[in-house]
Amino acid sequence: MTYEESLTYIHSLLRFGMKPGLARVEALLKRMGNPQKELRFVHVAGTNGKGSVCAMLSEILQCAGYKTGLTISPYITDFCERMQVNSTPISHEELARQVERLKPLIEEISREGEPVTEFEAVTALAFRWFSEQGCDVVVLETGLGGRFDATNVIETPLCSVITSIGLDHTDILGDTYRQIAFEKCGIIKPDGVTVSYPVQEEEALAEIMRTAAMRRNTLRMGNVGALEGMNMTVEGSDVIYGRLPLHIPLAGAHQHFNAVTAVEAAWALRSAGLAIEDVHIQAGIARTKWPARLEIISRNPFVLLDGAHNPDGMRALVRTLKETLPGRKIFAVTGMLRDKAYKEAAAVLAPILEKAVCVAVDNPRALSGEALAGELERHGVQALAAKDLEEAISLAIKDVGEDGVLLVCGSLYLAGPARKQLLALKEKN
Template structure:
């Protein structure tokens, strides 16, 4: 088996199992010797900010000298982003070897009528890899939900982190924030230290507080009111919190509050014996980076790539754009049909001089002409483009060298357009 065949095997599995539950991942990991039982975890769930919080926390731990695994979902550019150790993606050879090891057990289960879903397989591969690499700690991001997510197979983590909860994946998780919070709270096990996003939705926070009370867990809620934001730019933010000053490269006010979750998570780990100095905490936060999170790809015009695709993500993106001051903005947008199309367009459209709708290479995508029609309700100059180079050119033409081109709407779009945007020539 080569790397291409290994990826093809992974992606050939069904996207979801026949029914929600942890039985399949538990059995697969049992057949593999339960590698997860020999690892320590920070478990991160939520709707928005999971990846950023995971990466910031891991960056601090690595800065402090701990061999740190990172499991993120979804990836943006390369499948191997899902499994990293000390910022290095799993090698093609290691992933291929692991698929060769796990595949016979997946097929054994299939023969017995138990169908392993793709994310369950990926989770099992990651657990094997992190054990193989002898990680000191793993920052583990939930895929979807929490309660029945395959990452929830782990024993109580050193810390559970719940980032901002809002509406997304409503067909699976429920159509209210409170229902979704119940699913996210499923990662809270007995006697767990739980760090919560500082500006959590009140309904979601009530659910999390109740779940912590029922499980004897401690809820840690950073004080949003004690944060002093000193600067917000496209290249990061400076803020003061708890008597210390910090800089982060991830842009947008929402990332400041994600950083608070990372800081409080590190405090929990310090109380459990992890030696992290304040200088290491600051350096780790400052060094953390994540593709497609208000990522500046080009400076004149400023081309920014953001994966915002749900209501709260759209609001955070709009707020980040507002923080840059009065500047001409054009957007290149592509979206999946099931996402909150109108919400994103209504947040971003009024800020834009021009919007360009594009297709995404995904069977669930909303066609560019339909997207353009919807966008015209919020922006006077809406166009569709048949290729990404033309879309970026049309957007750049509308704003000039001093303006901003924002590319948003889907992580699928981000994956396909990022290299093209990086190579853009005026």
Template structure:
């Protein structure tokens, strides 16, 4: 099996859909010799901010000299971004070899009359095999969907369970209220474990506290007032948190100082468990952290920003940040969304600062909302709406509309903004 065949095989499992539950992944990992049991973890659930929090924690641990595996989803440009060792993507050849191993066991499961694993279960198994192969000191493991029944939740007690911001998303699978969604995320909390959380809304916080109580888990939290932002801009921010003064990050976005503070709080729990992590490693780790596709400036004059915001909360945070960094500017938005998302609320969040919208379909045809349908929805909030026949067409249209001082922002789904980035960087 070569790399392209491996990717084709992995994606062909998409037809088996999303099945929340741990039986399948447990069986598959058992057949593979349970590679996950040889590793230590920081396990991260939440609606938004999982990826950037994982990136901060990974970089800090690397600065401290640890060998770190990182598992995230989805990817921006290359599938291999999802599985990394010390921030270097899994080699294509290794991915192909491990996929072949997993496929053999999937076929064995079929022979036993068992369910076919989903795409995410297969990728998770490949990740565990790779991290065991690389003998990672610690794995920063991001949940795919929810937490309680997510395939990453097969692990035993992690060093720390981390919960990032919680808002409404994936309501069909996780529930219609913040409390229900929080309960699913809190499913990663283990008996007598340590839990590090982002400042949550009361409805979500009550649920997380209750689960911690039931599991005899220790909860560590901070308030938004504990983070003092001193300067902010599209190319970086500076803030105080706890014993740290003038912490610097390069990631823009109003929420990023809080994600960085969550990473610091989590790393302090790891220090309590005996990991040798200096304050210097924390300071340097935060500063060096990169996380593409999140308020990322991919071109200048005009400024072109890509952001993976794919739910109302993320769209609102994006809009607030754009208003702050470009006061008084009306934005040229390129927007593409999956049809199962709450795109009406996303449009409503962005419309007040929009000069116009260019609607596109994302690259995933089976799940994408057609551009014509999206444009019709946008017209309820904004009169100036165009349709991009292709992603390249949408980018060209936006560039033709813009002068040097304008701002273009592509958002709505990570599944197409990577293509925008490629087009502009090439």
């Protein structure tokens, strides 16, 4: 099986199961010898900030000398980013080999009952690869929700982490903070330790506290009052948390809170017996890189790429741009999914924009460029639709000039293809 054939096979599987639950992935893992039982995990769920917190924790663990597995969802530019060991994605050849081994088991289970989904197959594959690689710890990011997420087959992890809870995937997870928090808190296992993002909506926090107490978990939350010296630029921030100086190379005040979450999780892991010193925490956070999180692609013209794709994420993006690039004219290339809260996201984004070029992202759930342009125009933004991403970037970049900023945002499904095109354009120039 070639890499291309392996991807075609993976993408041919159902996106979601007919019935929610873990029975399919449990059956698949049982036939694989339950590789997840040979691993130790940090399990991370939440609406926003999961990727950043996972990246920080992965780097911290590596700095402490642990061979570290990492899962992310979705990927930005290459499918193999979804599973990494010590920040190196699985190779195309190894992914193809693993899919070829897994395919007969998937088809066997599918013949016997309900078909295995894409995410279940990828999760099972990752567990076996991490086990074969001899990972000491795996930082495991959920895909959607938590309670019925395929990653939730694991037993009590070293630490469960709940990042910022927001209103996203409301058609599946519920339309209140409490309902969504209930689904995310499904990862909290009995007699464990849970770390929460330090600034949660009141009803989300109440659900986190309730679940942690019910499952006899120690609950750790960062103290935002202990954050000092927040020197913030679009390059990142220098802060002190308690007495611990931190350089955070990811921009935005929300990244201060993500870093606090990572620090508290690292301290929880230390209490669990891992040899993590404060110097490892400082070094790990300082070297964290995370594509498409206010990533500076170019400085002339100034180009920023961000994967914000829901109203809470968009609010964090807008707040950061106002604080770090005051007075700069912002021109956007943007595309969104029609099943997201795109009207609210557009309303949040519109006030900072000089002009926008809208495009449909490469996804069956894409909102048309014309519909998004119309939504932004309702909020007073000069907006037009482009036929494709290449045209959108070409049209927008003409207006940026020396003092402007080109912002590409709206969806992670836009961020990946845009990153490739922007880097190629930078190389050519």
